Amino acid sequence: MENEDDSRATTYTTLASGPDFRHELEVRRSRFITVLRRSPDEETARSLVADLRREFHDARHHCSAFVIGPDRMIQRSSDDGEPSGTAGIPILEALLKRESTPGVTDLSDVSVVVVRYFGGILLGAGGLVRAYSESVSAAMDLAPLVERRRLRLCAINVLHEEAGRLENELRSSGYVMAGTGYGPRHTTLQVALAADEEAISEARSRLASLTAGSAELEPLGTQWVDVPR
Template sequence: MGIEEESRATQYTTLPAGSDFRHELEIRRSRFITVLRRAPDEDSARSLVAGLRREFHDARHHCSAFVIGPDRMIQRSNDDGEPSGTAGIPMLEALIKRESEPGVLDLSDVAAVVVRYFGGILLGAGGLVRAYSESVSTALDLAPLVQRRRLRLCAVEVDHADAGRVENELRNAGYVMAETGYEARHAILRLALEDKPQSIADARSRVASLTAGSAELRPEGSEWIDVPR
């Protein structure tokens, strides 16, 4: 199933990259194992489903849903043999209706798979809808989340001997640091800033102060950066 929304997002909420989050519920003897993963594209989401089919090869159902993109334009769900509309759609709704803060629906780049081991007791359509929705919602309540923001990257060249001090001072001042590069003669520190003239001017002033005016901030375009919530 696909649902489309129109927006021009500059930030959204997602899972940290690099590890899955798992949570299990037992409902009337059926086991519902929810696995959440950061999924920047459809291939990543489908890879999660395929991997869990291999891992839980004896389970009856591997239902899935995912929402992808800063604008949440890619949204899919699959009932995987459960009665139509009782698994994938409730899972997807749990993702897209997740509030990162009151009134803000911005969860994206997240794939959810619920592996079900049937316990011998039929839940009925309504029971299945509640079970799959609760499984994903509860996992999201417990999972670590980060904010992903499109920020302006600016770089500054400093001597290797000063790089650690300057970077620590910038972090302590609340600046978000992107990847640091090391060249033969200099270290290149990168700051991720709000794309506002005052934010960039303030950063320039801070860098000048920390380097006694010997270094200057230069723009390097923009990038999506994970920011702790």
């Protein structure tokens, strides 16, 4: 389990867990294949470039960028042979300027590679900047996103026969469920709460009401948790 870190952020937006997301755009006969990967670290981000170089080995360019960390402190980009400043930076800026909600730019833990197949028509510097930027923006319009929050995990031990009902009632009450474990006699439900005492107190009261006081809330520590948007 992750503990509290030095990040000042308590929430940001990222790709939903799952396979790489792909989108293709054609601009004046050139193909721009955009691939997005959720990347919590540089190794994962760089592996996307390596993977796509092998898959699209006959493409001229594999331009890339990534932004990592709750505070978006790690940022890199590469033009990969395109004229300087026409690919990597536009890709990175498309990530950094992406609004998860109006006025909020907090996308992170995302790597992008745009594979370009030249179509025989020169686009010029301005055309390349627009094409790379638009290819990433179009992919982001369709990609599945989640909100990632730093929350306090709490455990609830209940009898197996009561677990399903309690989990459904907690979900119906708006609580974020973060996992389930099974023991010989009890099921352990994990619920993710805002990391403050008021939220803990409210959850304890709600749990007491739902279980007639038979279950208790056990704080486990803080962790980053995906919350559907």
